[in-house]
Ligand SMILES: Nc1ncnc2c1ncn2[C@@H]1O[C@H](COP(=O)(O)OP(=O)(O)OP(=O)(O)O)[C@@H](O)[C@H]1O
């Protein structure tokens with residue numbers, strides 16, 4: 154199925170939160186993979202430290218490098234909901250550990266993510282000049298750049314869009330995801346960033362619901378399905394799914410098989 158890479162231009166616009174909301178709202182089973190070299194945040198954030206850090210991307214990288222016959226992505230995930238068909242692969246909280254993942258290992262990780270039978274939403278964090286896993290973007294069917302429509306973020310996004318196009322070619326499918334309203338319209342942002350985007354979507358500024366995803370909730374309340382964030386996430390998820398489906402030269406989908414994860418506290 155599809156690999157959707159969620160990236161940012163920096164400044165914490167909400168890439169991780171957006172990736173989590175999309176995974177929860179995705180129209181089919183989906184896996185969220187934290188591939189952020191600056192350090193993953195779901196274990197300490199959403200999961201509030203309730204899970205031990207004994208599963209995740211680092212273990213997967215180790216297996217892929219040292220024991221490729223034993224690669225079992227789902228053993229490295231935690232469940233995001235009760236059903237268990239929305240697993241999360243946590244990234245290491247320590248960015249220095251994340252930097253230890255080699256370029257070759259990233260290529261193999263990207264290949265594993267791209268060949269899943271369910272859609273994968275990968276949070277690839279801030280696009281950087283050095284030590285950035287472009288391999289995950291290269292394997293993606295769609296790259297979604299999350300930003301707020303402010304001059305600061307648009308200025309930061311411009312060279313990053315150019316870098317992605319330089320690395321992957323002009324045909325790279327890039328989408329924009331704008332968080333909240335700002336001084337600049339969607340049309341202005343789109344124009345300044347080069348116009349040619351596969352899809353443009355918007356998320357509401359919903360700090361309360363967003364905080365439950367980014368930082369968890371000490372009272373362990375669930376995020377209500379009617380929150381502005383999740384209602385919009387369902388619309389955005391469908392739009393992104395359609396952009397992936399209609400991508401020129403897209404490979405045919407394989408049959409969907411349900412995802413499952415090991416036990417743990419559902420969110
Ligand atoms: N749609 C939204 N509305 C309001 N606040 C949001 C929204 N999305 C995210 N936030 C808030 O913005 C902050 C940053 O979110 P998040 O950690 O997801 O960003 P990020 O881009 O992944 O940051 P980093 O670069 O640190 O990885 C958090 O406080 C989060 O709750």
Ligand SMILES: [Mg+2]
Nearest residue numbers: 168169189194
């Ligand atoms: Mg993040």
